[in-house]
Amino acid sequence: xxxxxxxxxxxxxxxxxxxxxxxxxxxxxxxxxxxxxxxxxxxxxxxxxxxxxxxxxxxxxxxxxxxxxxxxxxxxxxxxxxxxxxxxxxxxxxxxxxxxxxxxxxxxxxxxxxxxxxxxxxxxxxxxxxxxxxxxxxxxxxxxxxxxxxxxxxxxxxxxxxxxxxxxxxxxxxxxxxxxxxxxxxxxxxxxxxxxxxxxxxxxxxxxxxxxxxxxxxxxxxxxxxxxxxxxxxxxxxxxxxxxxxxxxxxxxxxxxxxxxxxxxxxxxxxxxxxxxxxxxxxxx
Amino acid sequence: xxxxxxxxxxxxxxxxxxxxxxxxxxxxxxxxxxxxxxxxxxxxxxxxxxxxxxxxxxxxxxxxxxxxxxxxxxxxxxxxxxxxxxxxxxxxxxxxxxxxxxxxxxxxxxxxxxxxxxxxxxxxxxxxxxxxxxxxxxxxxxxxxxxxxxxxxxxxxxxxxxxxxxxxxxxxxxxxxxxxxxxxxxxxxxxxxxxxxxxxxxxxxxxxxxxxxxxxxxxxxxxxxxxxxxxxxxxxxxxxxx
Numbered sequence: 060x061x062x063x064x065x066x067x068x069x070x071x072x073x074x075x076x077x078x079x080x081x082x083x084x085x086x087x088x089x090x091x092x093x094x095x096x097x098x099x100x101x102x103x104x105x106x107x108x109x110x111x112x113x114x115x116x117x118x119x120x121x122x123x124x125x126x127x128x129x130x131x132x133x134x135x136x137x138x139x140x141x142x143x144x145x146x147x148x149x150x151x152x153x154x155x156x157x158x159x160x161x162x163x164x165x166x167x168x169x170x171x172x173x174x175x176x177x178x179x180x181x182x183x184x185x186x187x188x189x190x191x192x193x194x195x196x197x198x199x200x201x202x203x204x205x206x207x208x209x210x211x212x213x214x215x216x217x218x219x220x221x222x223x224x225x226x227x228x229x230x231x232x233x234x235x236x237x238x239x240x241x242x243x244x245x246x247x248x249x250x251x252x253x254x255x256x257x258x259x260x261x262x263x264x265x266x267x268x269x270x271x272x273x274x275x276x277x278x279x280x281x282x283x284x285x286x287x288x289x290x291x292x293x294x295x296x297x298x299x300x301x302x303x304x305x306x307x308x309x310x311x312x313x314x315x316x317x318x319x320x321x322x323x324x325x326x327x328x329x330x331x332x333x334x335x336x337x338x339x340x341x342x343x344x
Numbered sequence: 345x346x347x348x349x350x351x352x353x354x355x356x357x358x359x360x361x362x363x364x365x366x367x368x369x370x371x372x373x374x375x376x377x378x379x380x381x382x383x384x385x386x387x388x389x390x391x392x393x394x395x396x397x398x399x400x401x402x403x404x405x406x407x408x409x410x411x412x413x414x415x416x417x418x419x420x421x422x423x424x425x426x427x428x429x430x431x432x433x434x435x436x437x438x439x440x441x442x443x444x445x446x447x448x449x450x451x452x453x454x455x456x457x458x459x460x461x462x463x464x465x466x467x468x469x470x471x472x473x474x475x476x477x478x479x480x481x482x483x484x485x486x487x488x489x490x491x492x493x494x495x496x497x498x499x500x501x502x503x504x505x506x507x508x509x510x511x512x513x514x515x516x517x518x519x520x521x522x523x524x525x526x527x528x529x530x531x532x533x534x535x536x537x538x539x540x541x542x543x544x545x546x547x548x549x550x551x552x553x554x555x556x557x558x559x560x561x562x563x564x565x566x567x568x569x570x571x572x573x574x575x576x577x578x579x580x581x582x583x584x585x586x
Contacts, residue, residue, distance in 0.1 A: 166351055
């Protein structure tokens with residue numbers, strides 16, 4: 060029955076630092092093989108949530124479980140099934156790429172052969188003997204990702220995994236994340252990049268000032284907030300029209316279709332960025 | 345090999361590797377040897393009634409054990425916190441106990457090796473019984489310094505802060521016994537410092553031979569016990585995140 064149980068379950072978590080409330084009554088769950096996006100601007104409480112879920116911080120109120128264990132009673136063995144990619148360095152910069160990985164392979168009792176496989180997979184094989192401190196930002200992030208998945212974790216926490224990366228590195232990281240999902244890894248992804256969330260996530264939660272404002276699949280949210288309901292029509296003479304959803308538009312579209320004058324037509328759903336702006340009144344930048 | 349031993353040995357190897365690649369850390373034991381060599385060449389052989397060796401050895405040991413020991417435990421811990429690698433280690437199935445034992449082993453062995461090298465360099469010579477006493481006294485005092493270094497490291501967020509925090513602690517523990525040699529009133533106080541016991545031990549060995557006594561034994565053991573207790577308390581209250 061373990062596969063039916065959510066990998067991560069959070070019920071009414073709040074976290075208070077002094078007089079500041081970082082998280083307020085946060086609830087969600089993540090299933091096996093699901094990518095759950097936790098979206099919000101800097102300071103919204105995304106990293107705090109990861110720290111609570113991985114036993115690095117205690118919640119002030121509420122309950123949460125990771126792989127069936129309460130996050131307030133996590134022992135070191137749980138980390139044999141969990142991978143974490145943080146938003147800060149965490150690399151031994153005086154050690155080479157392969158030395159960094161060997162340390163964690165030994166700690167997690169992983170066959171060293173897997174290091175070679177993963178280095179080839181992320182394109183770091185040629186740089187295996189380079190000092191970690193001398194790698195580019197994108198290479199460092201790929202190294203962090205390899206370190207986090209060395210032991211084939213059941214849950215992977217990714218805190219802004221593509222922040223500061225060039226488009227080519229972003230594409231590589233996205234491909235790897237989707238491969239891990241296909242292998243059944245549950246992925247908790249924090250990002251303020253809505254395009255990334257739309258491309259990768261099965262479900263998302265929109266977090267603002269420590270409160271989840273909305274959650275669901277990107278499609279559900281798009282439909283829910285598609286208040287203006289417009290259609291984009293490109294006619295044969297290259298004229299592009301944005302038309303509201305009403306009886307008149309339906310008639311016009313039907314006539315154009317009969318006359319064969321429509322080159323393309325699609326509905327205009329709001330992006331996650333638009334939804335976030337509408338829900339919170341602020342942008343993610 | 346059990347899981348725990350494997351992790352401790354991995355942390356030890358990591359720490360040894362990092363230590364040997366960190367010139368700032370390696371400078372401390374090198375200074376201890378260098379100072380002894382320089383003082384030996386500068387101080388006339390007939391100074392101090394011809395009894396220069398215990399002075400050279402005790403100075404070298406104080407530098408190696410107190411200054412070196414505290415800094416070699418404190419800096420790497422502060423660096424791990426500053427670079428966020430400690431958090432990564434602690435979320436890689438390593439317990440705090442495994443981390444601290446694994447971290448102390450290479451530093452302890454390295455400091456003990458330096459302590460032994462200082463014996464011939466200072467011109468001292470010990471018989472077997474004295475050597476055994478030397479091992480026991482330097483091992484306990486080295487451990488005490490390392491634990492004190494860890495406490496300072498826990499209260500330091502960055503390496504720069506670690507340097508600032510270490511200095512007063514190390515200076516007091518190192519120079520108070522040296523000054524105590526010239527100020528009898530101060531010597532009454534420094535006899536209750538583990539570094540004071542270390543210095544008195546070296547002088548006693550060179551003088552009439554050292555007899556283990558209850559006061560010295562209690563002093564070094566209490567320092568080790570209290571510093572270990574304080575460290576555990578500080579760790580329990582502050583953890584790694586502070």
